[in-house]
Amino acid sequence: MTSYRHHPDRIAALVQDDRVHRDLYLSEEIFALEQERLFANTWVFLGHASQVPEAGDFVTQEVAGRPLLMVRQPDGAVHVMYNRCAHKGTQLVTDESGNVGRFFRCPYHAWTYKLDGAPLGLPLKNGYEGTQLKACESGQGLSVVKHVKVYRDFVFVRLSDAGPSFEDYFGAVLGAIDNMVDRSPEGKLTVGGGVLRNIVRCNWKMYLENINDTVHPMSTHESATKAAEALWEGHAPTDPKPMAMEQILPFGSGYEFFDKMGGRVFTNGHSVLGVNFSIHSNYAQLPEYEAAMQAAHGAERAADILQRSPQNSVLYPSLSVKGSPQAIRVIRPLAADRTLIEAWSFRAAGAPALLFERAMSYNRLVFSPMSVVAHDDVHLFESIQQGLRAGGNEWVSLHRNFDAAELAQATITTNGTNELLMRNQFRAWAKAMASEVAA
Amino acid sequence: MTGDPRDFVAHEAALLDERRFDDWLALFADNGHYWVPLLGAAQADPFSHNSLAYEDRLLLQLRVDRLKNPRAHSQHPASHSQHVLQPSRIESETGDEVRLRTPFLYVEARGESQILLSGTARHHLAQTPSGWRIREKRLDLLNAGRALPAIQLFI
Numbered sequence: 253m254t255s256y257r258h259h260p261d262r263i264a265a266l267v268q269d270d271r272v273h274r275d276l277y278l279s280e281e282i283f284a285l286e287q288e289r290l291f292a293n294t295w296v297f298l299g300h301a302s303q304v305p306e307a308g309d310f311v312t313q314e315v316a317g318r319p320l321l322m323v324r325q326p327d328g329a330v331h332v333m334y335n336r337c338a339h340k341g342t343q344l345v346t347d348e349s350g351n352v353g354r355f356f357r358c359p360y361h362a363w364t365y366k367l368d369g370a371p372l373g374l375p376l377k378n379g380y381e382g383t384q385l386k387a388c389e390s391g392q393g394l395s396v397v398k399h400v401k402v403y404r405d406f407v408f409v410r411l412s413d414a415g416p417s418f419e420d421y422f423g424a425v426l427g428a429i430d431n432m433v434d435r436s437p438e439g440k441l442t443v444g445g446g447v448l449r450n451i452v453r454c455n456w457k458m459y460l461e462n463i464n465d466t467v468h469p470m471s472t473h474e475s476a477t478k479a480a481e482a483l484w485e486g487h488a489p490t491d492p493k494p495m496a497m498e499q500i501l502p503f504g505s506g507y508e509f510f511d512k513m514g515g516r517v518f519t520n521g522h523s524v525l526g527v528n529f530s531i532h533s534n535y536a537q538l539p540e541y542e543a544a545m546q547a548a549h550g551a552e553r554a555a556d557i558l559q560r561s562p563q564n565s566v567l568y569p570s571l572s573v574k575g576s577p578q579a580i581r582v583i584r585p586l587a588a589d590r591t592l593i594e595a596w597s598f599r600a601a602g603a604p605a606l607l608f609e610r611a612m613s614y615n616r617l618v619f620s621p622m623s624v625v626a627h628d629d630v631h632l633f634e635s636i637q638q639g640l641r642a643g644g645n646e647w648v649s650l651h652r653n654f655d656a657a658e659l660a661q662a663t664i665t666t667n668g669t670n671e672l673l674m675r676n677q678f679r680a681w682a683k684a685m686a687s688e689v690a691a
Numbered sequence: 692m693t694g695d696p697r698d699f700v701a702h703e704a705a706l707l708d709e710r711r712f713d714d715w716l717a718l719f720a721d722n723g724h725y726w727v728p729l730l731g732a733a734q735a736d737p738f739s740h741n742s743l744a745y746e747d748r749l750l751l752q753l754r755v756d757r758l759k760n761p762r763a764h765s766q767h768p769a770s771h772s773q774h775v776l777q778p779s780r781i782e783s784e785t786g787d788e789v790r791l792r793t794p795f796l797y798v799e800a801r802g803e804s805q806i807l808l809s810g811t812a813r814h815h816l817a818q819t820p821s822g823w824r825i826r827e828k829r830l831d832l833l834n835a836g837r838a839l840p841a842i843q844l845f846i
Contacts, residue, residue: 445741446729449838475760479753496750592838597741612741621839622727622744624754630841631765 256281260686267682270654270675271647274640277455282685283588290569290684291316292411294520295421297571297582298322300596301330301405302442303349308367311349314584316411319343320397323352325367332397332409333369338390356394369394404433405441416520424663425522428565431575434557435607436600437548441578444599445612448620452593454633456570456585457677459593462629463564463572463581464525464673466510467652469503472628477504492536495613499577502531503625513563513668521568521680523673527665530563532576541604548602566673568680577610581619589637595619650675696789696816697779699823703814704774704795707845712755715845719748720817720824727846731810731835743835743842754845770801770843779814787818788826797846806840809833 256263256279263285266273275282296315303311304324311322312335319335321344335343337358344356344365355372356365364372371393374380385391399410401418406429408418415421433441452459462468469477480500484493493501514527526532545554561576572581578600584592595618597611618625640648653670666672699718706715719725727743728734737745746754757763775796782790793812798805810832816823830846 445739446836448729448741448743449836451838451840453840471762472764475757475763476753478760478762479756482756483749483753494749496753500753609738616741616743616745617750620743622842624750624757627765627841627843628763631767 254281255279256285263685264682267678268647269656269659270651271649272678274646274648276678276681277457277637277640277648278588280588283455283585285685286585287316289687290681291585292318293415293684293687294569295401295408295410295415295418296569297567298332298400298407298409300441300443301402301407304330306351308351308353309349310345310352312343312345312347315409318411320409321345322407323367330400330402330407331368332400332407334395334397336395337363338365338371338393338395339363339374344394365394369396404429404439421520422522422567423518423520425518425524425565425567428524428562428567428573428575431557431560432573432578432580432598434549435545435575435578435603437544437602439548440601441598442601443596444608445597448595448615450593450595450619450621450626450630451586452591452630452633453589454591454630454637455588456583456591457681458633458636459591460566460569460572460583460677461674462633463566464515464523464677466513466525466563466668467507468629468632469505469510470507472632473503473625475628476500476625480504495610496617498535499610499614499617500625502534505531507669511667511669514665515668515670515673516665517663517673517676519662519680520683521677522566523568523676524562524565525668525673526561526563528668530561532561532563532574535576535610538604538606541607544602566677568677574614577614578607579611579615579619593619650678694822696781696791696814696823699816700779700791700793700812700814701776703825703828704776708772708774710771712758712845716748716751716755718823718825719751719828720819720826721748723748723825724827725751725845726827726829727832727835728829729835731833732831734831743832743839765841765843768802770799772800772844773798776812782813789816789818789823790814791816799842799844801843804840806842808842808846810835810846812846 266276298313298315299311299322304322307324307326309324313320321333321335323331325331337344339361342358342360344358345352363374366372397409397411401408433439481504484497512528513530516524516527565573570583578598580596582594586592595615597615599608617623650671653672658664658672703718725744725746726737729741729743734740758766777794779791779793782792791814795812797808810830813829815827817826
């Protein structure tokens with residue numbers, strides 16, 4: 253049954269000014285349409301160029317349900333191709349990452365391709381003389397993703413030919429990536445320490461909403477924060493804290509703290525939470541690192557970079573950035589009720605090892621499948637996924653601080669507990685989903 | 692409990708399955724660590740690569756205390772575990788210390804769902820006047836880097 257595919261008005265009606273309909277989270281048809289219209293038509297984070305440092309290095313990754321291949325070229329460029337042999341469709345590589353050497357060779361019939369996907373050779377080629385192979389898609393080599401943007405080593409793709417340019421799509425929120433990269437005195441990050449990968453049985457949008465939700469920590473994380481506070485009781489506020497305590501205790505901050513941290517929304521669903529300060533603002537100072545940053549950027553700029561530590565910046569629809577600690581989360585939707593969440597840590601060239609330790613420690617404590625903080629979040633997302641099936645009320649409320657004037661503004665700076673940051677995501681969602689542009 | 696470190700390993704797992712977490716925590720030395728490397732058996736240390744868990748006694752205490760909190764929402768309903776151990780093998784003995792390997796299956800059940808993990812537990816134990824204490828419990832999971840659902844108790 254298709255209720256939505258040919259009814260853009262029905263899709264648009266799922267997102268009202270101050271609330272959204274449960275089908276957004278429950279419908280498999282909506283999920284399929286999201287893959288086609290949202291994830292294929294917008295700029296989606298694929299990976300980081302440091303994952304493929306040498307020519308022939310590759311990483312496989314799915315975007316919008318399509319298997320892709322990110323490959324480092326002999327000239328240093330990063331290309332993205334569909335992971336599908338031009339002959340029968342075999343995946344050219346099935347490892348998550350590796351080095352393919354100087355060319356790809358299909359394991360099925362040994363068709364070969366250059367690293368940029370151009371056809372190289374095939375066995376028994378006399379058999380193709382007089383056929384149409386060369387003229388058709390299968391003779392052209394691998395299908396290439398044409399719209400790839402490598403922004404300060406962050407690799408994004410837009411699978412559809414239609415859609416906004418990279419800069420127009422993200423705009424000012426790219427400052428979140430700039431800030432994270434600029435925290436390296438040498439302006440260079442590399443992925444480090446592997447990726448923590450979680451399967452959560454909920455819709456991907458719930459997870460993304462929660463990244464902008466500051467009203468939940470007090471109640472959701474009470475068990476972890478109360479335990480941490482009790483363990484730390486008796487210490488003076490100025491006592492140096494173990495890194496784990498430094499990172500966990502701020503989750504117990506009160507409503508006023510989260511409200512005052514402030515938030516900002518941008519067009520196309522992007523946002524920055526914690527424009528004034530955040531739970532990451534009070535990590536111990538590192539004088540030698542600050543000196544290196546001043547030498548690299550000048551005193552004023554260095555102070556500006558280091559003082560900016562928003563809680564989360566969302567590059568809609570799938571990337572969430574924390575400049576401090578140097579960590580990102582990537583949201584990979586698997587089904588209407590199943591989402592893969594990845595937590596990545598970065599090493600910043602020229603910065604002390606402690607920064608990398610902070611990123612790994614934060615991810616381990618907060619985003620590992622064995623996290624002590626995330627269990628309660630995950631339980632609640634999975635509970636929502638079930639609870640929404642209840643009748644009686646088909647709507648999810650996003651009323652907090654709604655102001656009709658927000659509908660006419662592109663960029664708004666507001667209080668940290670305003671559900672505007674979520675409403676803004678759904679307005680971008682509705683805009684993308686109403687379009688029938690095919691990839 | 693006898694002085695055989697192999698019996699200690701079995702006792703340690705049984706305490707977890709009986710949810711006797713305070714008794715379990717008391718088995719750790721003051722500087723003891725609990726470690727689940729993200730690369731499994733291939734991982735050299737907990738610093739150059741991340742881990743699913745790398746915890747000292749302070750953090751283990753935090754986990755145990757959290758589980759007791761009535762607002763530990765993810766424990767409604769509560770999780771339960773079952774360790775299925777193969778016989779422990781002594782890897783090395785030096786002075787008052789011993790290292791053992793114990794292949795295991797670990798099942799964690801909660802409500803309608805249950806997860807199954809497998810791997811090898813590697814215990815580094817030190818003899819003290821009050822018996823064996825854990826210097827390090829390392830759990831090398833098979834396929835540790837795969838996407839996992841929440842693991843709420845102690846493997």
